Structure formats: structure tokens, C-alpha cells
Amino acid sequence: MPTLDVNPENVCRLIQLAREFHAQDAVIIPDEPGSPADEWPARILDTYTGDATLAEFRTIVDDLDRDQQIQVVALLWLGRGDYEVEDWDALLQDADDAWTTYTADYLIAHPLLAEYLTDGLELLGYRCDDTGIPASDLR
Numbered sequence: 001m002p003t004l005d006v007n008p009e010n011v012c013r014l015i016q017l018a019r020e021f022h023a024q025d026a027v028i029i030p031d032e033p034g035s036p037a038d039e040w041p042a043r044i045l046d047t048y049t050g051d052a053t054l055a056e057f058r059t060i061v062d063d064l065d066r067d068q069q070i071q072v073v074a075l076l077w078l079g080r081g082d083y084e085v086e087d088w089d090a091l092l093q094d095a096d097d098a099w100t101t102y103t104a105d106y107l108i109a110h111p112l113l114a115e116y117l118t119d120g121l122e123l124l125g126y127r128c129d130d131t132g133i134p135a136s137d138l139r
Contacts, residue, residue, distance in 0.1 A: 001125055002088040006068035010060060011075065011117055012128035014107070017057040018114040024051075054108065061104035069103045070095045072117070076107060079120030 004011075061069060073095040077083055083091040100106070107113055121127060 006071045008126045015114045015117050017053055021053045022111055057108055058104040075120030076116045078123055079116035085123050
């Protein structure tokens, strides 16, 4: 079973913030981006620059080192069903190849981000409780 270098508590907080951000009536993101290299999420999210939830989400992601950001993207792709747990190393390599400085915007541009990250965490044996704090892991 792969282990995470990114703190599951940070991922749980990102899940909580993604739920809050996407629950707003004003947030409309037309389609999910295909790659972190896509620049349109940043352009669309520019209209939400004053949003405190988005600002906190970006800060948390931007404070992660590159390898940790790659793991969060990998959790998204794993939870979305693009890869299997057994493919974790290849998944990390693909996420590394696609990495950009717009990782936070790429992530939050996925309307189902919270569900994908939750599923990805659970596939690796982690889960968040209702408060956004990691519950006892499933390992």
C-alpha cells in the first residue's frame, strides 16, 4: 500500500474547503479540466479572487512542496478512477509530468474534487471525519 508524503490532515482540509467553495450558488465551472497544464481554470477562477474559501484553498496547496502537490493531484486521479492503487508509481510520474504552478486552480476547478479526494484517500487507507480531520486510518 502506498504511503502519502502529504499530510492527510491537509488533504482533509482541502476536501472541506472544496465542499464549501462548490456549494456556493455563484460558482459555475463549465467542465472539468483535462490536465494541470490547462490554463482556463485560472482564467475562470479569476472572477472569484475575493473569495476567502478559494484563497485559503490556494494557500494550502501553494504551501505544499511540489512532490506533495503531485500527490494531491494523484489522489484526485485515483479517486476519479483514472488509475488503480497498484499503478501508484506510474500515477505519480504522470502527475509529475503534468505539474504546473497552477495546481491549486486545476484542483478546485473540478466540481467533484471533494468526492474524488475522499475516494482517493480511502483507496490508500485514510479517511476524514465530519470535521475535516483525519479519522483513525483504515490501514
